[in-house]
Amino acid sequence: MAVGEMKTVEWRGKPVWILKRSPEMVASLKKTDGVVADPKSERTPDALTPAYARNEHRSIKPEYLVAVGICSHLGCSPTSKFAEGAQPNLPDDWAGGFLCPCHGSTFDLAGRVFKNKPAPDNLEVPRHMYLSDNKLIIGKDEKGEA
Ligand code: FES
Structure with missing residues (x-):
């Protein structure tokens, strides 16, 4: 995959989502x-985060994010918002991430939900x-199958 590229596969x-993060994204x-509400995924249930994703980048390799593209609020599909900076529905200091259009939850480039958003995890x-x-x-x- 190219740096900055994201692929979506069905499982x-x-x-x-499989995102190859650039050094700037990392x-x-x-x-x-x-x-973000849970920076190291400590309170995120085991079913949502295996042990190797309980870290800042939520992944095995820092450059790759592998995450289910379904919002932890009511199950909408967040959209990628990789461009930094001010834009509609996002804060002026936006560093890139994902926006769930349903109720405005935002996630960073590790799929970590921002504080005070409807999505709980x-x-x-x-x-x-x-x-x-x-x-x-x-x-x-x-450890075997999920
Ligand atoms: S379903 Fe994503 S914010 Fe509600």
Whole structure:
């Protein structure tokens, strides 16, 4: 995948995003650390975050985000808003992320929900593992099937 590219694949009828974050995108997670509700996914239920995603970038490899593209509020599909800066429905200091159009929840580039939004949790990171540098399996990890 190219740097900055996002692919959506289907897994068990759900959209799963695979985003190859640029170094700038990874760096933006430092900026959003203080304004997201659960920075290290500590309170996000186990079913939504395997142990290897309980970190700032919510992933095994810092550059790859693998997340289910379904809002943890009422299940709408957030849209990608990767451009930084002021734009409709987003704060002026927007660092890139996702916007759920249904009730305005926003998520950063690690799928971490911002504070004081209707969505209660970060986006789900499905169990996954790398078979090689560019091959990924979703729904299964070293511990077995999801
Ligand atoms: S479904 Fe996403 S904010 Fe309500």
